[in-house]
Amino acid sequence: MSLHGWIIYNGHLPATKFLDFAEWLQLSASNKNITTQIIKNNELLSVLSSDSLDIVQEIIIDLPDFVIFTDKDIYLAKQLELLGVRVFNSAQSIAVSDDKIATYQILAQHRLPIPKTIISPKIFSNLNQIDIGFSDKIVKILGFPMIIKEAYGSFGEQVYIVKTVDEMTKKVRELAGKPFIFQEFIDSSYGKDIRLHVVGNQVVASMLRTASNDFRANVSAGGTMEPYFPSSFERETAIAATKAIGADFAGVDLLFGPNQTPIICEINSNAHIRNMYDCTNINVADYIIDYITDWFEHK
Structure with a gap:
């Protein structure tokens, strides 16, 4: 079976580990006689109009049989799916x-x-005052210490441990405007x-x-x-x-x-x-x- 795939990574990130992951996948594919191209997400533009959707690229090449998507650009992943390309992993799962x-x-x-988890009520970032009366219920359910975790984050970042009401209140105010959760601490x-x-x-x-x-x-x-x-x-x-x-x-x-x-x-x-x-x-x-x-x- 002759297959050709794209391996897409984020071209805006300077760390070499993102390209490194793509290169490992490419080498493994080559060892299985599968041809692949490593492509940055910013080399592909998703174009939409009233009568079509398309992928625009600097060098015109045919769409691949599959894409290994090592990035989190879910709109690009979805565009490829809408064009009939099998994407590993899917836009939805990413x-x-x-x-x-x-x-x-x-x-x-x-x-x-999973740890017992409470989703923070949505807080808008432009509010002068924040009503955090709901925190009393959270303390009763989870106790201290507890974890506060932002919805978006990688490599263990955006995860915090709080041990007092004051620490909890301060962190809630700092995160206003961002989605986050309160979570049971698994000691x-x-x-x-x-x-x-x-x-x-x-x-x-x-x-x-x-x-x-x-x-x-x-x-x-x-x-x-x-x-x-x-x-x-x-x-x-x-x-x-x-x-x-x-x-x-x-x-x-x-x-x-x-x-x-x-x-x-x-x-x-x-x-x-x-x-x-x-x-x-x-x-x-x-x-x-x-x-x-x-x-x-x-x-």
Whole structure:
């Protein structure tokens, strides 16, 4: 089977790790005799009119058989889908993954294990006074310490721990105008979690992340990593979470709940893979390419 794909990443981001992810995918595709082009999202313009929609590019080339979308430009992903291109992951799954509130709502709908979560009522940023009387109810439900987490954020950023009413009130005022949640603090998982890479119906690699001086375990925030062998329940939970948001593949972060029961922390539809390879010597890109090949063989 002769396939040609695009691997799209964000051309506005200066960090090399975004291109690095795309290059790993391209190499794995080449090893399977699949041709791909790495394209920046800002090299493709979505054009709409009353009688058509199109993709405009600097060099005119035919649309691909598939796109691996490593970016969060969901409008571009949707444009490609409307043009009939199979996008891995879909625009909808990327949008849900990128919005932590939407993620938790869907996980709760599927009765999957998550921390107890309260969505902050919408607050407009231009208000001189903010009525935070609702915070009393939140404290009664969640207690202290608690997590405040912005709906949008990556690499463990935009996640805060608050320990008093004053700290909570200050953070609520700071975040006015942004969507965010209040969340139960899982103290049994302080400074540690597991990242599982799911591709299709299997967990292909996993690692334990540990931080010595932070409640967050992200490697990008200074945490350390080591290979981890998940239990069947942990694997099933990660796969179910990935399917719940409609993703073909994802990095699923699990916390250690009471009695070591897994609790879903986050799902990343664009999870980078170099750290996982450095930790486990497993190349997740190979599994992603195999999954795409299998999809076309059985569609």
